[in-house]
Amino acid sequence: MKKILLILAVSYLPFKALAADAESQARSWNLTGEEKARFSAKVVDILCEVSGKCAEKCGAGSYQLGLLTEGGKLIPVNKNGQTSFNGAVSDLLPLCGKTVEVDGLLVGEEVPAKLYQIQLIKQEGQDWAKANRHTKDWKEKFPDVDGKGPWFRRDPRVLSILEKDGYLGLGEEADKKFIEENY
Amino acid sequence: MKFLAIALALVGFTLSGLTAQAASEPMRVTVTGEIMDTWCYYSGVMGGPDAVVGSAHHTCAVWCAAGGIPIGLLTEEGEVYLVLEIEGEGTAGGSDTVLDIQSDKLTADALLYERDGFKYLVVEKVVANAGITNLSHDDFGVVPGFAIPESVTGG
CATH class of the missing domain: 2.40.50 (OB fold (Dihydrolipoamide Acetyltransferase, E2P))
Incomplete structure (x- = not known):
């Protein structure tokens, strides 16, 4: 036992x-x-x-x-x-x-x-x-990014994707319609 | 002796679920599902799982992928695969490739590894990309609510 x-x-x-x-x-x-x-x-x-x-x-x-x-x-x-x-x-x-x-x-x-x-x-x-450490590393990776606010609002990779596809990922027209109906 | 045999069987059963499994041979699979943000999905930090997928969560998924949070592939059956590599590229570095497929419905030829309850995918080839098919913003708006900045909404 x-x-x-x-x-x-x-x-x-x-x-x-x-x-x-x-x-x-x-x-x-x-x-x-x-x-x-x-x-x-x-x-x-x-x-x-x-x-x-x-x-x-x-x-x-x-x-x-x-x-x-x-x-x-x-x-x-x-x-x-x-x-x-x-x-x-x-x-x-x-x-x-x-x-x-x-x-x-x-x-x-x-x-x-x-x-x-x-x-x-x-x-x-x-x-x-x-x-x-992430934010510190991000600043080192993107030393030329200016402005204030959190990193994810200024990240050039993010801004590029959102500019191309929109916040919903469905394109500019879908964003425009959503914002008009909800804000 | 019978007690000992039963105990050993129990030990074997327990260890099979909790201890080391060496690197294993993968299974080749073709899977279809949405590329998603595993942190918000598993943690519930922004609400239930239906609210943190699709168009409602697209911006957040891009943020998380850029931050190096692991991405997943969620099938229609609710299975989540952690995606380690896509066409030779790791998924932790926030590459343009990884950011560009967030919330998209992909079909992928992949190698599947299973370990300690998780299913890991090495995607060798993206066979098809249907784009965003889950229009979850119709039900949930945007998640989180601040995904679209006030400078854009006019709020």
Whole structure:
């Protein structure tokens, strides 16, 4: 009986590593299926992890990154801790291949298919740091963009697409009709 | 001994769902669905799933794709695939290609990898692009409500 209990306990360990974590300092965002989760994981290029096709420098910002837990579970990271449409690649790319501690929210309804929003990262021997690099990286990527307001209102890639297709993506006439009827 | 066998079976079942799976052979698939913003869809941050797809959410989908948030392909059956690569290009960099297909209904020849509950697509070829077919703004307006700036609406 002791052996059975031991085996069952061992089988539970990988799950426990991702269960709602009392030590987590993550802020609630009141999201669907939200669970606070602090755990240790290796930062990986998801495509490399699932297919063996590995780009140089973890894709150098072009490929989605994820977290490989100590229990071997691969978790996609969808979002950093900033509030305005910022992904997490800027925060994770410098750490790709390293094992770090992360703190944030598992999000989504279906278990085990939950995504992760990373809010804090701790490298070995360093203090916890906020996962908020995206906007800084964006400014470095587009140093000539002037004006005030959030990055997504000024991003030249975004402005180009919206100018071509409109806010609804259906063209200028559809936008004009929608605005006339709703504003 | 029976107890031990049952316990081992339980362990095997549990581990199959929770632990490492090595890089695997993909399945070649042809899938049709809308290219969408996975963060808003999964998190509910801007409302229910029907409000964060299609024309209502187009501008936000472009913002999220530019921000490097993973894009998905949502089928009519409600299956979500996380799209890692399109025709040799990664999807995290906010490229013009990735931004240009937001909210569009695509048919794609792809390699499918499954891991820990998620389905990942490597799109080798976009076979067809029907454009935006989900006119969700008829039901939801724009989501979020500030998608169209006041300088444009006159508000």
